[in-house]
Amino acid sequence: MRIFRNLVFILCSFAFLAHAQSKWTWRNPLPQGNYLVGVTWTGTQFVAVGHVGTILTSPDGITWTSRSSGTTSHLQSVTWTGAQLVAVGDSGTIVSSPNGVTWTSRNSGTTSTLYSITWTGMQLVAVGVGGAILTSLDGITW
Helix, strand or coil: CHHHHHHHHHHHHHHHHHHHHCCCCCCCCCCCCCCEEEEEECCCCEEEEEHHHCEEEECCCCCCEEECCCCCCCEEEEEECCCCEEEEEHHHCEEEECCCCCCEEECCCCCCCEEEEEECCCCEEEEEHHHCEEEECCCCCC
């Protein structure tokens, strides 16, 4: 009888764990725990990017909101042009957004990891592995 009770307990525990694992949510740190590697200021909000396509926005640097980037590639850098946010990352990933909320993937024409991006006041310049240098006037066409 004791073995039967132990077996029932073990089976119930596995059933509970299987159910509980489907409902995991970030608790600490909030709002997520992926590495962040780049940040920019738009004049009204901070935008941070990082591993697994992480994008966070904040109006004050204290309260952060997770945004969907549409990619699971690591994002390495982000910049603001005055009209467009542009983030770059692994395997030539480029995503852009006019507001930090809705992000769209762009064709970079390369598979090289892009480590940094900046706005010169006239064009975007992204640089990466193997001497990759990409330019764009609008963050959409590269």
